[in-house]
Amino acid sequence: xxxVETETGxxxxxxxxxxxxxxxxxxxxxxxHVAIVGPTGSGKSELELELARILAARRTRTKxxxxxxxxxxxxxxxxxQRLVAEGWPVLKKWPPSYGQEHNVVWxxxxxxxxxxxxxxxxxxxxxxxxxxxxxxxxCIDEAAYFERPLPRGLGLGATMELYWASARSLNxxxxxxxxxxxxVSRSMWSEPSFVFVFRPEDGDDLKRVAExxxxxxxxxxxxPQLGAFEFLCVQRQRGGGRGxxxxxxxxxxxxxRRPAR
Amino acid sequence: xxxxxxxxxxxxxxxxxxxxxxxxxxxxxxARREQEAIETRLGTIFSxxxxxxxxxxxxxxxxxxxxxxxxxxxxLSSMARRVPAAAGAIVGGLAVLEPLIAFGxxxxxxxxRAGERRASADQEVWLDGQGGDWSPEPEPGNVHHxxxxxxxxxxxDEPEDDGGTVIDGIPIDGPDVAKPWEA
Numbered sequence: 001x002x003x004v005e006t007e008t009g010x011x012x013x014x015x016x017x018x019x020x021x022x023x024x025x026x027x028x029x030x031x032x033h034v035a036i037v038g039p040t041g042s043g044k045s046e047l048e049l050e051l052a053r054i055l056a057a058r059r060t061r062t063k064x065x066x067x068x069x070x071x072x073x074x075x076x077x078x079x080x081q082r083l084v085a086e087g088w089p090v091l092k093k094w095p096p097s098y099g100q101e102h103n104v105v106w107x108x109x110x111x112x113x114x115x116x117x118x119x120x121x122x123x124x125x126x127x128x129x130x131x132x133x134x135x136x137x138x139c140i141d142e143a144a145y146f147e148r149p150l151p152r153g154l155g156l157g158a159t160m161e162l163y164w165a166s167a168r169s170l171n172x173x174x175x176x177x178x179x180x181x182x183x184v185s186r187s188m189w190s191e192p193s194f195v196f197v198f199r200p201e202d203g204d205d206l207k208r209v210a211e212x213x214x215x216x217x218x219x220x221x222x223x224p225q226l227g228a229f230e231f232l233c234v235q236r237q238r239g240g241g242r243g244x245x246x247x248x249x250x251x252x253x254x255x256x257r258r259p260a261r
Numbered sequence: 262x263x264x265x266x267x268x269x270x271x272x273x274x275x276x277x278x279x280x281x282x283x284x285x286x287x288x289x290x291x292a293r294r295e296q297e298a299i300e301t302r303l304g305t306i307f308s309x310x311x312x313x314x315x316x317x318x319x320x321x322x323x324x325x326x327x328x329x330x331x332x333x334x335x336x337l338s339s340m341a342r343r344v345p346a347a348a349g350a351i352v353g354g355l356a357v358l359e360p361l362i363a364f365g366x367x368x369x370x371x372x373x374r375a376g377e378r379r380a381s382a383d384q385e386v387w388l389d390g391q392g393g394d395w396s397p398e399p400e401p402g403n404v405h406h407x408x409x410x411x412x413x414x415x416x417x418d419e420p421e422d423d424g425g426t427v428i429d430g431i432p433i434d435g436p437d438v439a440k441p442w443e444a
Contacts, residue, residue: 094266105268121271129266 004246008217012232012244020233020247025054027235028194030066030135031168035143035188036177036231037209038198043229044177045079045141047196047249051175052083052139056102060135065101067136071126072106073119073145073154080104080141094126095133113151120154127159134170138163143176144183157185164191181205189213195234199226214242222246299341299348302355303334309362 002014015023028034034051038044049070056068070088072080083104084090090104107122109115123146130136140146147157163174164187174192178184182205189195189212197213200206200223210219213234222232226246235243266272307330314323341348426434 091268093268107268107271118271121273122266122268125266125272126268 008221010215010218010244012218012222012246014246017247017250020245021050021054021252023245024051024194025058028055028173030058030060030137030173031171032173032193033164033168033191034173034175034194034196035192036175036196036198037179037181037200037205038177038196038231039179039201042179042198043231043249044179044196044198045077046229046251047231048139048141048175048177049079049083050249050252052137053252055137055173055175067101068103068139069130069136070104070139071123071141072104073123073142075109077141080106094129116145116151116154120150120156123154124156124159127156127163131159131163131167131170131172134167134172136171137173137175140174140176143178143188144180146176147184161185161187164188181209186212193236197223197226197232197234199223199228199230215244218244296338296342299351299355300334300338302359303337303351304330306355306358306362307333313362313365 004012004014036044036048052068052070055066058066060066070080070083074080088102088104089096089100090106094105096103105122105126107119109118127138130138143160145153147153147160149155149157160176163172164185167174168191176184176188178188181189189209195209195213197206197209197219200209206220206223210216210223213219214236215234219232219234222244226232227248229250230246230248233243233245233247235245237243307326311323311326311330314320314326337351341351425432
């Protein structure tokens with residue numbers, strides 16, 4: 001574990017992935033949101049699913065496994081497919097069976113022209129239901145697609161805004177990633193307790209995230225220096241202040257889970 | 262608990278439906294609500310009417326209205342649904358009848374009490390004109406007759422009879438009867 005100092009004098013901890021994963025598991029509390037930004041192929045989906053695994057390995061206060069649901073929208077998604085191969089079932093109805101805490105919801109589109117509409121018919125009511133139930137973790141791979149209006153997106157901007165702004169009080173954690181930070185609500189960058197930034201390709205995108213996550217100068221200085229699969233994590237600490245970490249996401253060994261009966 | 266969510270087919274979204282469809286649905290629901298409101302109001306009116314008739318002793322008509330209420334309400338409601346002008350007339354009629362029936366009994370009671378109060382006041386005025394107070398328990402020797410006409414003479418006392426006793430035209434007692442045994 002090492003450390004560097006930015007021009008503003010802030011200290012940044014550079015940690016290997018295992019250490020960071022432990023640190024995240026220890027410091028993240030249920031109800032705290034996570035936002036990830038990065039261009040295509042930067043590793044944001046990989047990071048998101050690794051975080052989902054970390055959160056899924058935790059236990060609730062009642063000693064039951066934490067409930068984590070991954071919402072997938074792409075026609076094919078190898079990262080999500082790996083989760084399914086590990087034993088995360090693709091649900092056909094909600095609520096899931098008793099004991100089935102780690103799930104994938106993957107509404108398949110019949111045709112491209114009706115894809116958004118069909119997926120909205122599934123994911124809109126599901127997000128409403130999960131919001132009412134509370135106490136879970138929801139992972140969304142492309143937040144901008146959820147927020148953009150029909151037919152380019154699912155038109156669930158109001159629901160997403162509600163999740164960012166008030167789901168914390170319901171112990172509802174939202175883990176969302178996007179490659180278009182200017183197409184999502186400001187709350188996605190101002191509300192989360194953890195903001196992960198991969199090396200950006202667009203200066204304006206980086207500026208928006210940097211301005212809203214609370215460490216503008218440090219993010220603007222560090223993010224362009226990141227390498228492949230490396231990320232900068234800005235952690236909002238309880239009692240004020242923000243911690244800065246740099247790490248590199250690595251794929252964990254798949255753990256075959258016995259499917260729930 | 263709410264129904265299960267179908268994650269394969271999804272659920273209808275209100276925002277997706279065409280506007281005309283939504284408007285039609287809303288109009289239909291509104292018409293149904295209005296129809297139900299008219300039926301309820303008519304049922305109440307007939308029930309109150311039957312109660313009122315029973316109170317006046319017309320049990321036959323009251324019973325008949327009670328038995329036929331459902332049919333009458335159904336008929337009027339059906340007519341209101343099919344003929345818009347009839348619906349207007351029925352609603353207008355209800356608007357007049359309802360307050361009348363609602364306040365009818367109260368008004369009747371108030372009117373009766375007002376009449377009684379007026380009669381009582383007239384009587385007191387008459388007594389004042391007679392110059393005496395009303396005495397509910399007249400004392401002997403002080404009897405008066407408040408309801409007799411003022412110009413009617415008071416009944417006179419019987420004159421004292423000093424002519425003796427007469428039976429079948431024969432005086433048997435009195436100053437003119439000889440009483441040899443007293444001599």
